[in-house]
Amino acid sequence: MQEIMHNKGCHFVLALLLTTLTAWADTPPSAAAPVDQSRKLQLAEQKSRLIETLIATPAMKKALEGKNPEAQGWVNISRTLLDQAKTAMQNEQPDEAIEMLDEALRSLSKASGALASDRIAGLLTRKKDFEEQVKQLDSYRRTLEEMAAVPRTSDSARRLIIQLDIMVAEGHKLFDKQKFDDALKQMTAAYNLAVAEISRLRAGQEVVHSLHFASPREEFDYEQKRYHSNEILVGMLSREGRAQGEAKGLVDGFVKAAGEMKEEAAAKAASNDYPAAIKDMEKANQHLNRALQLMGVAVF
Structure with missing residues (x-):
């Protein structure tokens, strides 16, 4: 949980920093306060170091792994602009360098937005998978409730219902804590237990599924x-x-x-x-x- 909160915090800080820096990049210098060449070069160097730091963050490194082509593209653009800006600084062209660095910041901001969208899509997929497993287990629970009404299987079915309810509740707790993989594994374990035990309880019986559909x-x-x-x-x-x-x-x-x-x-x-x-x-x-x-x- 602590690790998840740390990751979320890192993403929030990165997004906030990028938003601030992008706003800074979009703010034109004051005409009433001209800046000399040396000050402009110093400003370009500061922005350059900031961009290098941002590119080295875990979020941007993940983008470069290629799992999100859009984010990867924006990070690569920012790296190219950074290299061009460094060349401009070496040639003592601070205005051109600053313009390139500002564009690099905007590119990193777009990469951060693409990564955020990717995380949301991943969460929605996991949520859908989890809900499907819950529905499947609900159907098995109804089967067990029917078996609990039969004297021969009543005690075993009731014990299994209690055991599955505990496992499913734990799966929900893990999902609520955003431990999605652990939650899905827990539900899979419950599923495996359900199908194995229902098969055992039904051994020697004729299994008949009576399903009725409206269309x-x-x-x-x-x-x-x-x-x-x-x-x-x-x-x-x-x-x-x-x-x-x-x-x-x-x-x-x-x-x-x-x-x-x-x-x-x-x-x-x-x-x-x-x-x-x-x-x-x-x-x-x-x-x-x-x-x-x-x-x-x-x-x-």
């Missing part, structure tokens, strides 16, 4: 949500290294086949051929289920 479009939307949930889980388990060597190649193949089938389903749905689109989505989910099984997840 083919509603059923198609359900299959898409199921696909997205499975896709999240496959991605997380892959990043954890659950598939190695030959298994990884098989998992990647199933994921690719699932994606292609999903695109075909979307095309058919766009033509209002929902029955065919639903069949394609079911096949897509089967591919993802096979990938999950290869990584040790019980799927039913």
Whole structure:
């Protein structure tokens, strides 16, 4: 938590500093107070050192890694302008140097804005993934509530409900603290526990899923949500290294086949051929289920 607050603080300070310096860059010198060449060179050197410091900050270094092309572009522009300004200072051309340095500051400000937008987009994606996992676990909880009404599975189902509620609550706490990766791992652990224990409790029973949809479009939307949930889980388990060597190649193949089938389903749905689109989505989910099984997840 302390590290997160530190990072947020660093981004805030950087943004505030860039805003202040950009405003400074946009303020023309007073005509009533002419500045001599030496003072102008001194001012250019100060701005040059400030820009070098800003480019060396963790946020700008991250931009140069290339994960955000827009931010990377603005930082590279500022570096080029900085080099040109240094050449101008060596040639004792302070006015040209200051103009280039001011433009470099504006470029860094734009890079900071692009990074901020990237962070917001990442947060929204994680929030969506987390919410999908919560929905999936809610559906399993309803299944367990039904099993709790059956004498043979009642005690075990009730204990599992309590255990899952504790794990899900912890996942929410982690997410609220902005420990997004830990929150998603916690929800994945809860998911794995749920599917494994429900499968165990249902051993020897005929599993029948009775789902009723108001329209083919509603059923198609359900299959898409199921696909997205499975896709999240496959991605997380892959990043954890659950598939190695030959298994990884098989998992990647199933994921690719699932994606292609999903695109075909979307095309058919766009033509209002929902029955065919639903069949394609079911096949897509089967591919993802096979990938999950290869990584040790019980799927039913």
